[in-house]
Amino acid sequence: MARIWLDNAFWETPRKEILNAISEEQVDNKQTREVHKLNKLNNDGTPNELFNEVIEFLGEEKIDESTKKRLERKQAEAELDKQKKIEQERSKKLEKLFEYKLETFEIEEIKNSKNRLLKSKLRRSKSIPEVNLYAMMIVKDALEDEHTK
Amino acid sequence: MNTPSKGFVIVASKNSNFYIYATNLAESIKDFYPEAQITLVTEERFIDERADVADTIIHCDNHYRAKLWGMAQTPYDITMYVDADMDCEHEDIMTVWDNMKDYDMVFHELTKEREKFYAVRYFDYQGKREMYTLCGGVCLYRSSNPLVREFMEDWFELFNKQYNNMWKPDGFDDEQWRRDLKHFDQTTLWWLVNKVEKYKDLKIGFFHDDIRWNYFTQYGYENLKSIEGKPPILRHYSGSLKKDTLIV
Numbered sequence: 001m002a003r004i005w006l007d008n009a010f011w012e013t014p015r016k017e018i019l020n021a022i023s024e025e026q027v028d029n030k031q032t033r034e035v036h037k038l039n040k041l042n043n044d045g046t047p048n049e050l051f052n053e054v055i056e057f058l059g060e061e062k063i064d065e066s067t068k069k070r071l072e073r074k075q076a077e078a079e080l081d082k083q084k085k086i087e088q089e090r091s092k093k094l095e096k097l098f099e100y101k102l103e104t105f106e107i108e109e110i111k112n113s114k115n116r117l118l119k120s121k122l123r124r125s126k127s128i129p130e131v132n133l134y135a136m137m138i139v140k141d142a143l144e145d146e147h148t149k
Numbered sequence: 150m151n152t153p154s155k156g157f158v159i160v161a162s163k164n165s166n167f168y169i170y171a172t173n174l175a176e177s178i179k180d181f182y183p184e185a186q187i188t189l190v191t192e193e194r195f196i197d198e199r200a201d202v203a204d205t206i207i208h209c210d211n212h213y214r215a216k217l218w219g220m221a222q223t224p225y226d227i228t229m230y231v232d233a234d235m236d237c238e239h240e241d242i243m244t245v246w247d248n249m250k251d252y253d254m255v256f257h258e259l260t261k262e263r264e265k266f267y268a269v270r271y272f273d274y275q276g277k278r279e280m281y282t283l284c285g286g287v288c289l290y291r292s293s294n295p296l297v298r299e300f301m302e303d304w305f306e307l308f309n310k311q312y313n314n315m316w317k318p319d320g321f322d323d324e325q326w327r328r329d330l331k332h333f334d335q336t337t338l339w340w341l342v343n344k345v346e347k348y349k350d351l352k353i354g355f356f357h358d359d360i361r362w363n364y365f366t367q368y369g370y371e372n373l374k375s376i377e378g379k380p381p382i383l384r385h386y387s388g389s390l391k392k393d394t395l396i397v
Contacts, residue, residue: 084372091369095389098236102169112198120180123173123236 005057010067012037019063021054100128104135109142153226153293155246156186156204161195161233162215168195170390171233175202178231181240190219213312214334216285217305226293231383232286234390239382241361248289248362252354253297255289257363258282266367266388269329272336275320281335283342286363286385289356300341300348308337318344 002025009021019038024031038051055063101123105111113119115138122134157178161171168191175187179202189203192211200206207222209215220230229245248255259282264270271280291297310316317326318340330336341348356362360373364381367388375381 084370087372088370091366094369094384095366095386098386099390102173105173106169119176123177123180 005054007058007062008066009054009058009063010070011063019051019054097128101131104131109139110135113138113142115141155227156188156225158188158190158219158223158228158230159233160190160216160219162192162209163211163213165195167233172199172202174231174233174235174237177237178242181237182243188224190215190222214308217308217334221298221301221305223292228290228292230288232385234387235383235385238384239380241382245289248356249291251352253291253294253351254353255356256283257287257359258355259284262373266365269333272325272330273322281339283338284363285334285338287383296351304337304341308334311337
């Protein structure tokens with residue numbers, strides 16, 4: 001069987017000087033598959049025959065198309081990865097925030113406070129500074145209560 | 150006909166951190182649902198003023214799975230059991246009872262996309278690969294049904310036997326049983342639901358958009374989301390909290 005080229009070949013550079021392509025060939029009842037990274041020119045400046053063979057087999061338009069598709073896929077994957085990382089950071093931050101709130105609720109004045117509104121605000125806080133703010137308000141409220149007794 | 154009573158059951162035993170988590174969870178439920186009836190099942194030694202948030206307190210002993218005992222003690226006709234290490238984040242908590250429909254028990258589902266966050270999902274039984282599909286982190290159940298109540302009692306009793314090497318049905322792989330299954334109340338749950346004749350007719354379902362009712366914080370690592378794009382109602386911190394370390 002003559003060598004064939006899979007139609008997922010793509011340009012590695014915008015100037016189309018390096019081509020990534022996969023060939024399949026049947027040799028002595030054995031099918032081989034090889035990944036090639038092909039330069040347009042050989043080291044001595046002569047045209048690379050394999051490079052030209054791929055272009056002839058698939059056509060430049062087909063390679064342009066699969067390069068575009070590949071780029072879009074890679075960009076989508078990168079975007080998904082980025083989103084995943086952001087979500088992961090957000091989750092870890094939430095976990096830390098929750099532990100921080102539990103610790104804050106163990107402060108004696110906060111633990112014993114009957115101010116449901118402020119305690120609820122503290123519980124729903126979205127950040128550590130916000131937790132601190134409501135914690136201070138609860139402690140202040142408790143100290144004022146103590147003072148008026 | 151009387152309106153069935155409805156309430157939440159939260160259990161905290163063995164470790165005082167769970168008492169802190171449990172009272173925080175109860176407060177967070179009441180932040181969004183002030184009329185919620187809450188039963189706190191906990192050890193007498195833990196109780197302080199924070200327990201005032203509970204409408205009913207039931208004392209338990211320091212059992213590793215007092216949770217199962219507590220579920221059977223519910224004073225309500227319809228009960229929502231919630232693991233203590235959770236936090237309520239959304240007003241839709243008030244809609245929890247709508248999930249009961251005509252089911253006897255409603256759970257959060259262990260799905261393929263969530264499986265990486267579970268310690269064990271697959272196991273061998275009688276040479277076949279089986280899997281857990283029900284997660285016991287939350288459970289809405291019709292406790293007015295005597296069979297459901299019996300189920301909860303059996304869950305506790307059978308788990309005790311399983312944990313103490315007094316019960317192991319044939320068909321499980323010995324090594325896997327000892328390593329993964331014996332300590333797990335999910336194993337008992339799987340057995341009761343799938344292998345015990347008297348419970349075959351119990352109607353078991355899943356919460357609508359069930360991820361919202363038991364959102365493990367680790368789900369966020371994989372960006373797992375509600376099918377309706379809505380925020381979590383109950384967030385589960387089970388994998389992240391240092392349960393054996395004193396909070397302060």
